[in-house]
Amino acid sequence: MSEAETQEAVPPLVPYLEPNAGKPYIAGSRCEACGHVFVGERQVCAKCTARGKMKPVHIAETGKLYAFTIVERSFPGVQVPFVDVVVDMDDGAHLKGTLLDVEPNPEKIPFDLPVKLVYREAVPINTKGKPYLTYYFVPA
Amino acid sequence: MSNDVYIVGVDMIKFGRYPDRTVPSLAAEAALMALDDAGLGIKDMQALFCGNLGQASGMVGQRLLNEIGQTGIPVTNVANACATGATAFRDAWMSIKAGVYDVVLAVGVEQMGKGLLGGGSNAPSPEGIIGSGTMPAMFAHIGNEHTRKYGTTFAQFARVSVKNHWHSTMNPKSMYRKETPLQEVMASEMIAYPNTKLMCSVNVDGSAAAVLCSEAKVKQLGLMDRAVKVRASEMSSTPFESRQAAMPDFTAATRLAAKNVYERAGVGPDDINLIELHDCFATAEIVHYENLGICADGDAGKLIDSGETQLGGRIPVNVSGGLLSKGHPLGATGIANIYEVATHLRGRAGERQVEGARLGLTHVVGGGPGMGTACAIHILEKV
Ligand SMILES: [Zn+2]
Numbered sequence: 001m002s003e004a005e006t007q008e009a010v011p012p013l014v015p016y017l018e019p020n021a022g023k024p025y026i027a028g029s030r031c032e033a034c035g036h037v038f039v040g041e042r043q044v045c046a047k048c049t050a051r052g053k054m055k056p057v058h059i060a061e062t063g064k065l066y067a068f069t070i071v072e073r074s075f076p077g078v079q080v081p082f083v084d085v086v087v088d089m090d091d092g093a094h095l096k097g098t099l100l101d102v103e104p105n106p107e108k109i110p111f112d113l114p115v116k117l118v119y120r121e122a123v124p125i126n127t128k129g130k131p132y133l134t135y136y137f138v139p140a
Numbered sequence: 141m142s143n144d145v146y147i148v149g150v151d152m153i154k155f156g157r158y159p160d161r162t163v164p165s166l167a168a169e170a171a172l173m174a175l176d177d178a179g180l181g182i183k184d185m186q187a188l189f190c191g192n193l194g195q196a197s198g199m200v201g202q203r204l205l206n207e208i209g210q211t212g213i214p215v216t217n218v219a220n221a222c223a224t225g226a227t228a229f230r231d232a233w234m235s236i237k238a239g240v241y242d243v244v245l246a247v248g249v250e251q252m253g254k255g256l257l258g259g260g261s262n263a264p265s266p267e268g269i270i271g272s273g274t275m276p277a278m279f280a281h282i283g284n285e286h287t288r289k290y291g292t293t294f295a296q297f298a299r300v301s302v303k304n305h306w307h308s309t310m311n312p313k314s315m316y317r318k319e320t321p322l323q324e325v326m327a328s329e330m331i332a333y334p335n336t337k338l339m340c341s342v343n344v345d346g347s348a349a350a351v352l353c354s355e356a357k358v359k360q361l362g363l364m365d366r367a368v369k370v371r372a373s374e375m376s377s378t379p380f381e382s383r384q385a386a387m388p389d390f391t392a393a394t395r396l397a398a399k400n401v402y403e404r405a406g407v408g409p410d411d412i413n414l415i416e417l418h419d420c421f422a423t424a425e426i427v428h429y430e431n432l433g434i435c436a437d438g439d440a441g442k443l444i445d446s447g448e449t450q451l452g453g454r455i456p457v458n459v460s461g462g463l464l465s466k467g468h469p470l471g472a473t474g475i476a477n478i479y480e481v482a483t484h485l486r487g488r489a490g491e492r493q494v495e496g497a498r499l500g501l502t503h504v505v506g507g508g509p510g511m512g513t514a515c516a517i518h519i520l521e522k523v
Contacts, residue, residue, distance in 0.1 A: 066288070
């Protein structure tokens, strides 16, 4: 099975992740009135209240780390530690996620670290082993 | 006669774990304590405003009246995240301000399990895969943002817990009453960096209640000897913040409510003698120093280091022990904070008394990922 087929076979973990036949992207909306870029689809701009101005966009694939934490305690079954980050994407969107391939040590995680999105399968703790398509961040 | 509103009775139960009690019974206990403090009975109350989150659809206010007297008064049940109790109090205040009633009861109550908050959905859990939805992680981001902007250190955040745990040793109604030196706070189990276990608020059961009264009624009943004036009451929800979907905002909402409450009261942060603010995590107290204007932006780390926010300092914060040690029964917290400040303004706070307290401020702010924020701030004044 090709990678594309594998990714198509599993549903996305969150509604704003568009599987797109093996070429996943984060779905977003850009307000043509104020320019704000939102993650996910929406109809009205929460920033400027404009109606009918939302244009669907693909969220940028790269960005810079804004803030992080290293989660050492989570719900039963969740592998810890993991690095939970807020990323300022290069198109102005803001996206939360898990950052892979860094040492979970606050001294080793610089602010503004350039990161990029990767798309992989993962098994949530409450799906009885059923995998879902998700995204992660890795250093760019 | 002014249309000012006064608290004439206020109390809280000792926060703790009461697994064998019911939510209405916890609420009833605080309600009777507040009524006794006012020297009034449930028959004197014209309306009840009851805050609870865990049984938000469970008619807790009516069940409370079933325990202490079904007088037929209107009941409003309120749920508004960590601002639930304060929202019930504010609704009670508004009902008198509007002239509809002249003496009403506000109650906040919560019965909680132990453990992490932030889960609880049937959808596939993104926990660990797309960051964390836990409260400690959310408030870790908020602290980390402060570090990013101003270089605030792990030790500075930890010092908040040292201070509030020390304060709680003087509060007989606190869940915990144990000093925790800095080394112990920093070395306790890491939950989400920089928040260690001792830097997370305690999930407890609790209840608190207040009797509110119009000025005319206070005078008619002869209760001015125990009254505390509600100088101002303000609430906000999150004004748009660009990162709010990735990182829930508690700052913009607090700043908006703070600006409005100071304006409404006609005072500034320098006029306030003590504050009970929403220290759900140690990182939160640091950012709220700036959000409430008790120091300049960027100076909160220096402020905690200076000792000015501990008992005896310039502006004591969370002398009750705060959510970190006294405990955080979500729906009760907002009224418990009001109890604490009112107790100081009445000069009845015992060994933790803030001497000469004339004006005090209470702050709660709550919300969650993708939900937005509820913030409530009250300024109370000695009569
Ligand atoms: Zn807009």
